[in-house]
Amino acid sequence: MNVIFDIAVIGGGIMGCGAALRLSEGGMNTVVLEQGDIGQGASGVNAGTLSMQIKRVKLMPYAIKGHEMWEKMGDQVGFHRTGGYTLAFNDKEADLLHERMSMKKEAGANIEFVSPDKIISSEPHLSKKIVAASYCPDDGYANSSLTGQYYRNRLRELDVSYIEKFGVTDILEHEEGWKICSGARTVVAKRILLAAGGWCKKLAAMIGADLPIRARINTVTVTERAPQLLSSILGHATGLLTMKQKENGTILIGGGWQGKGTPEQGRGQIDIKNLIPNLQLAKFVIPALANIRVIRSWTGFEANVPDFYPLAGKLANRDNAFILGCVRGGYTIGPYISKLMGDFILGRETEMPLFDPSRDIIEGRLI
């Protein structure tokens, strides 16, 4: 291939494809390089939760914008606005819930506190042991399995080049900019954007940037089709449970319980000693789950840096290398922040500020 692309986007998930679409609209000849298939990494295997209640306060404006974009994608991505509850089962969790949700409300999320009785009247299958709860009518979910199909179709419609099964093995400086290698195959581009989630650390190292990127290995489980047990999405005050029942009756159970493995070793694996408490917590919240069959459990990598804010900007202060990743709540925020990233690379003013990767990244506060 003798084409010299204006930009090569490494990583074909929501971040990479979203940015590529924007860049292409802005006139750049763009190629997306994906090690597997489009949208099959974290973008395609997460639990699909679109909840304001689990977004970080400072990222709330981005989440609200992102949520609007998911709603527009609608049926093509299996979007549903169901409303969502976050539950607390003891006083400590109730305090946590009040503190956190009050701050998120202040940041613009449409969150209210509701009494346990009110929840039980609309969600009769929930445990009667709820002590406190919050509700957001905007919350909902999309079907993350459709991410790949959706973005592949958009790329094809806009005639954006993409190469699947292109696992990047090296990135070399080149007179035109960069030469990106996958074994013997190479692509030349004037600029690069790294948007490969948990794999960004390895890619950044290829051009000499050492970023403190870590990967969480989140577990998700799906059940067989069950009778109607749930109509809203659910969360837990600690963030350790998400649940939703999809239109087809299957129930998705998440909450960030950790599996095993690293991005370098390929896909992660579930860890039985974390899967079981995840399912126990789910059953505690909806006792009728006890008799439902589990069909599949899997994991996906969620990258972060110690301050848990995104990396979105120039990489290693170069003018022709960029990075986008480590967005906590990246599924919800991804379509929006990737658009901002596209604008930034195109030299336009961004609607909201980005997150300079060269900032001092210090360990975030955990409360």
Added chain:
Amino acid sequence: MVSSLIGCNMYDVVVIGAGPAGANAAIDAHDHGLRVLLIDEGRDAGGQVWRPKSGSILKASVTSIERKGNQLREHLQKSEVKRKFETRVWHIEKSDNGGWIVGLSGPDDEKQVTSRTVIIATGAQERIIPVNGWTLPGVLGLAGSTALMKENLLPPHGRSIVAGTGPLVFYVASEIQRLGGNVTAISTLNSKLDWCKALPSMILKPRLLFQGLCWVLSLYLKRIPIFWRTGIITIEGENAVEGVTITKVDKDWAPKKDHQRYIPCESVCYGQGLLPEISASRLTGADHYYDEKLGGWVPTIDDLGRTSEKGIYACGDNAGILGVTVAPISGKRAAQAVIEDLKGENPGAGQSNLKMMQKFGRAMTVLNIPRSGLIKFIDDETEICRCEGITKRDIDHEIAHGAQSHNAVKSGTRCGMGPCGGRFCMDTVAMLTAHHTSKTREEIGLPTARPPLRPVILDTLSGDLDYDDLPIPGVSPL
């Protein structure tokens, strides 16, 4: 609580599957002083091929196949190998101490065991190429029908058509006749020439060849028509099978539409050979490769059955469809590998005739290799994925819109996301993807292996808990 779910029993070997391969592996490992646990879904040992008769059948003549199964079961009784029957393995995971955790769902309370090694002997599954009407009541898989007949001595009801490929077609037809059923016709995609080509390999095992000839002869004597080089193109019927339309095929097994024949019947036994059941070995992370002469995807193993994962061994049909003559030897050889690796002893390989038997097994498997024309049997509206109701049209559409791998087709269409875990549709999806994209099976790949291996009731996994005992880790950042 969690700790009570973790069994403190540490075995040397857990053997998954008590068919001829697994049971023999277990017996040999036990005889060499290893702590062995043998697990099977069935009521007793024997696997599919030596499946025991239902306990409620008191009097019936004993067939040679059954005799072999009985011998195995007696041998196992004497050996005192620890066994768990009616128990399913839902998970296999590397433990932190270098051994393996095996998750169980069965009648007793032990939900997890740990073991230094695992021998996987999960056997085979059926390959059924879907055609119009294949989901009608009255349609059975060829191997599925043998299970019915072995366990309950029940032939399929009414007039039966037996169709498909390989030796199983003739075995099933002769068993239906023996048990008092009524075979109306046999339709096989194979030609007489295919069988002639297999003959040199078959002569290596004259007794098996003789047995096969007896099946065919019994059918000829009863004047049951055998339609060579034909396949079922439609299974007709309103609410149940009423008949089939068979069609002549060319050398690639593509249907010749102008050579069709309708045959009324009430049941159809139908299949295109066996696929290695590799879901357990894939879950361990072991390397696999595609070899159509071994039935499809198989684990990469050495001479004795060691996979690429330390402590994981594979034997029997799941390591390559070589049939029941090879299985017991391959089981013994896997046990030998475990004994060597754990005790440093060399118990001496049972290698007698292995090469010949493998050659025989491979010749039988080659008769089942699907040819390119077979895809033309599948109608646009034919359901490929029964669990999710996904048709060939849905899958073709996904591939036409850029899906290039099995995972991509699966996530775009839901094909294979249902309770069967893609067991039934997997091979057809790969076949269609290969057809449309000209990619190899290895490029198309398989859907990522994920637990549970079979659906499992959530309560079985979670047990009871006290909320305050939940090991809730640190809270997420604000």
